[in-house]
Amino acid sequence: MTVATQLDQLCINTLRTLSIDAVQQAQSGHPGTPMGAAPTAYCLWQRFLRYDPQDPNWPNRDRFVLSSGHASMLLYSLLHLCGVKAMGSSSEQAGGLAVTLDDIKRFRQVGSRCTGHPEYGWTSGVEATTGPLGQGVATSVGMAIAERWLTATYNRPGYDLFEHKVYALCGDGDMMEGVSSEAASLAGHLQLANLCWIYDDNHISIEGSTGIAFTEDVAARFLGYGWNVARVADANDLEQLTRAYNTFLDTRDRPTLIIVQSHIGYGAPHKQDSKEAHGEPLGADEVRLAKEFYGWDPDAQFYVPDGVPEHFREQMGRRGAKLRVEWEKLFAAYRQQYPDLAGQIDRMQRRDLPAGWDSALPIFPVDAKGMATRDSSGLVGQSAQRHRRKDAVAAGRRGRFGAVDQDAFELRICR
Ligand SMILES: Cc1ncc(C[n+]2csc(CCOP(=O)(O)OP(=O)(O)O)c2C)c(N)n1
Structure with a gap:
């Protein structure tokens, strides 16, 4: 068991205070959920995420999507404190941090990497x-399917x-x-067992209590979908969170939903558990009171205490770097044995399309009657599939259903 330390608490409170200060300075934004969900995110990143801040495009990294x-x-705040590096558009290191303290001070201002909502392709580390x-949770399902596809197509x-x-x-x-x-x-x-949704269940939404309009039994609904459901009664309890994340990792046949009870605006004496904490700055007086509650200097702004970035580096950074270096070695050996497949992976990393990718596309002559786009897109899909099958047969790959690998994968995933 990993015991929560004062340093853990300091890191969590730094996530909170950076978020509070940025929203206060911008006079716009949502401080409450970063304050309530900081331990939930901290526990995941620090103890579990397989992610190397030095290479945020490493292909086998765990993905974290902030759907809220x-x-x-x-x-x-996480990207900054973990020291995630800025990457260029072709996956090369661009130098510097993905998110600087200056970006945070200029939250929601033109040119800052800290836009109001996370933008993929604008801020490195935003997945x-x-x-x-x-949208974020729905996208995460696509990402989990993509991982299954990569596994089925490239693992040997x-x-x-x-x-x-x-x-x-x-x-x-x-x-x-x-x-x-x-x-x-x-x-x-x-049965996407590689997928974990973490539901920050704080009972407050934009209009006030969820009791006004949202009283369904979410756990029962997800059990009905065939998910595993775990509960954490207190977001501030890192050990409960750790057990829940381990439950996810131990579950091999279903996706997992972790329902975490938290307090929006945690630590702000007049705004905790209120809709005011959801979507407006706390206000100067409340900021001071919240900081006092955390044992923070109420006059300190955008303050990153000594030892906080180092602690992230020591735990999540060290773990991620080791995994990434081991993976690079594995990939080098793979490249020797499967140069074509390795080349495909390189190409995907560069976001290039295969040469001649459009050669099999059908041509649709102008047609007075017109063709329904569902029909034309169906024809395009079929021709792409024929093309893939031809490639796979040429490569002599056969799956366990007696069909080529691609078909085997499609059968498995459509079960
Ligand atoms: C589809 C959609 N509708 C409306 C909004 C506007 N909106 C932004 S946050 C929010 C409330 C979210 O509530 P919750 O998920 O409980 O967040 P919390 O209050 O815990 O921060 C709404 C309605 C939106 N972002 N997207």
Whole structure:
């Protein structure tokens, strides 16, 4: 068992105070969920996430999606304190940090990497653009399917190149949206055991208590979808959180939902558990009182205590770097044995398409009657599939269903 230390608490409170100060300075934003969910995110990043801040594009990294995009300062604070590096558009190191303290001071200002909601491609380390509620969790299902595809397509005996997990942190608003229900249903059907949603269950939404409009039994719904459901009664208890994340890692046949009870605006004496903590700055007086509650200097702003970045480096940074270096070695050996497949992985990292990718596309002559786009897109899909099958047959790959690998994968995933 890992025991929570004072240093853990200092790191958690730094996540909170950076978020509070950024929103206060911008006079705009959402401080409450970063304050309430800071330990939940801290425990995941520090103790579990397989992620190397030196190489945030490492292909086998765990993915973290902040579906509660309005709580973006939580993610920016994590990226800053973990020392995540800025990457260029072709996966090369761009130099410097993905999020500097100056970016945080200029939260929601033009040019800052700290936009109001996380933007994929603008800030290194942001895995998905989020903000429209439900979108992040739904995207995470696609990412988990992508991991299964990578595993089925590229792993070979002795070469578990891909085996990463996908985590998404979400809130009541995500749970209310239809798109998250559809995506969760599919994830249950596909038994995506590599997927973990963490539901920050703080009972407050934009209009006030969720009691006004959202009283369903979320756990029962997800059990119905075929998910595993774990509960954490107190977001401030790192050991309960640790047990819940371990439950996810031990579950091999279903996705996991972890329901975490938390307090929005935790530590702000007049705003905790209120809708005011959801979407407006705390106000100068309340900021001081919250900081006093955390044992912080109320006059300190954007303060990162000594030892905090170092603690992240020592734990999540060290773990991630070791895993990434081991993976690089494995990939070098894989490249010797499977140069074509390794080349495909390189190409995906560069975001290049295969040469001649469009050669099999059908041509649709102008047609007076017109063809329904569902029909034309169906034809495009079929021709792409024929093309892949031809490639696979040429490469002599056969799956366990007697069909080529690609078909075997499709059968497995459509079970
Ligand atoms: C689809 C969609 N509808 C409305 C909004 C506006 N909106 C932003 S945050 C929010 C409430 C979210 O509540 P919750 O998930 O409970 O977040 P918390 O109050 O815990 O921060 C709403 C309605 C949105 N972002 N997306």
